Each structure stands twice: as structure tokens, then as C-alpha cells.
Amino acid sequence: MFAVAVMVLAALGYFLVVPAVSRPDGAAKPASPATPSTRAPRAFAQPTATAAVPPAAGTVDIYSWLPFTQQDLADAAAVTVQFCVDYDTYSYAESPAAYVATMNGLITGELAGTLQGAYAAPGVAQLRTGQRQVSAGTAAIDSLRAFGPSSMTFVVTAWQRLVSSHGTTSGATQYAVTVTGSGGSWRASDIELASAGNT
Numbered sequence: 653m654f655a656v657a658v659m660v661l662a663a664l665g666y667f668l669v670v671p672a673v674s675r676p677d678g679a680a681k682p683a684s685p686a687t688p689s690t691r692a693p694r695a696f697a698q699p700t701a702t703a704a705v706p707p708a709a710g711t712v713d714i715y716s717w718l719p720f721t722q723q724d725l726a727d728a729a730a731v732t733v734q735f736c737v738d739y740d741t742y743s744y745a746e747s748p749a750a751y752v753a754t755m756n757g758l759i760t761g762e763l764a765g766t767l768q769g770a771y772a773a774p775g776v777a778q779l780r781t782g783q784r785q786v787s788a789g790t791a792a793i794d795s796l797r798a799f800g801p802s803s804m805t806f807v808v809t810a811w812q813r814l815v816s817s818h819g820t821t822s823g824a825t826q827y828a829v830t831v832t833g834s835g836g837s838w839r840a841s842d843i844e845l846a847s848a849g850n851t
Contacts, residue, residue: 719801720834728831728838731758732806733791735840736829739767740789740812744780748772760832760841783816797828804838805830807846 715722735758742751748771752764759767770776779785791810798805811824826846831838 718799720799720804724835724838725796725804727836728804728833729793729806731831731838731840732804732808732829733793734758735831735843736791736808736810736827737789739843740787740791740810742771742780743786744784748777755840758840760839763839763841763843783818785814785816787812787814789813794826802834803830803832803841 715725720728735755738755738758741754748768751771752759752768755764755767789810789812791808794807794809796804797807806829808827808829809824810827811822813820813822828842828844828846828848829840830842832841833839
């Protein structure tokens with residue numbers, strides 16, 4: 653009886669142990685779909701480049717959205733810079749008419765009258781002559797503040813180097829300069845301090 657019991661236990665052990673040992677680890681237990689280590693990586697759909705990426709910058713013509721051409725902008729900017737240079741360039745020996753004449757072709761007739769009157773104002777003229785002032789200007793555009801079909805307003809920084817009987821000083825002023833016109837014919841029509849806006 654004892655021998656029969658031993659043989660039954662041995663047979664049972666054989667059927668439980670030997671098949672598990674003889675199979676590889678991966679085959680000992682069927683892989684469960686929920687087991688991360690045996691599940692195949694999920695393939696995510698990638699977004700298409702054409703749906704999310706805007707066109708290359710070189711293919712966008714911003715001037716098709718604006719009421720002026722690239723050449724118009726370049727011409728108006730050149731007039732603005734040259735006007736600001738001439739505006740801050742003068743000598744005590746110049747008459748008001750001679751001062752304004754340096755800006756011929758750059759300013760409107762109305763602005764020419766305004767500038768000549770300001771240059772000839774008694775207190776300003778006497779100070780300029782009494783101190784023997786000679787000024788040299790330079791300028792650079794900071795931004796385009798406003799525009800329309802026939803006008804553009806630029807914000808400009810103008811630098812002035814003033815030599816007088818009191819010595820030499822340098823300074824910078826920011827202006828809002830409006831130019832009007834079209835094509836290759838742009839003229840400065842207004843100049844104000846940038847902080848005061850442009851009216």
C-alpha cells in the first residue's frame with residue numbers, strides 16, 4: 653500500500669513539474685494582452701505636416717495685404733530718414749529760406765512754411781546766432797506706426813550733434829513723421845514728438 657502511494661505521488665509530481673521545466677519561460681504561461689512587458693507597442697497616428705505647419709515664410713507676400721508696395725515703403729522710408737537728417741542739420745549763418753531749401757523735394761509746401769516760420773522765430777533765431785550754433789543730424793527709423801493708401805507714419809530716432817560757443821553737446825529725440833504721396837513721390841507732411849503722437 654505504501655509503495656502504491658509513493659508511485660501515485662511520483663506520477664503526480666512528474667505531470668506537474670516536468671512539463672513546466674521543459675517549456676521555455678515565455679511558453680510557460682500564455683501572454684496576457686494586459687501585460688505591459690509582452691504587449692506590442694501601440695502605434696499612434698502621427699499628424700500630417702501639411703495640416704499643422706504654415707507655408708514657408710518665403711512663399712508669403714505680405715505686400716499683397718497692404719495698400720502699398722515694397723518699393724513704396726522703401727521710397728517713403730528713404731524720404732523720412734533724409735528729412736530727419738536735414739531737419740537737425742543747420743548753421744547759424746543760414747537764413748530760414750536757406751535752411752528749408754535743403755529739404756526741397758522732401759517736404760510738402762505746407763510743412764515748408766511751418767518749418768521756415770519756426771526757424772525764424774525771434775527767440776530761437778537769436779539764440780542760434782548768439783551761440784553760433786552748428787548742428788549735424790543723423791536718423792534711423794524705429795517702426796512704422798500707421799499707414800493708409802497714401803500716407804505712412806514712421807517713428808524715427810534723430811541724433812543731433814550741436815557745436816556752439818558753449819561747447820559740443822549730443823542728444824537724441826524720437827519723432828513721429830508722416831509722409832504722404834504714392835509711387836516714387838513721397839513728401840514729409842508732418843513732424844511731432846513721438847510721445848505726442850501724430851495729429
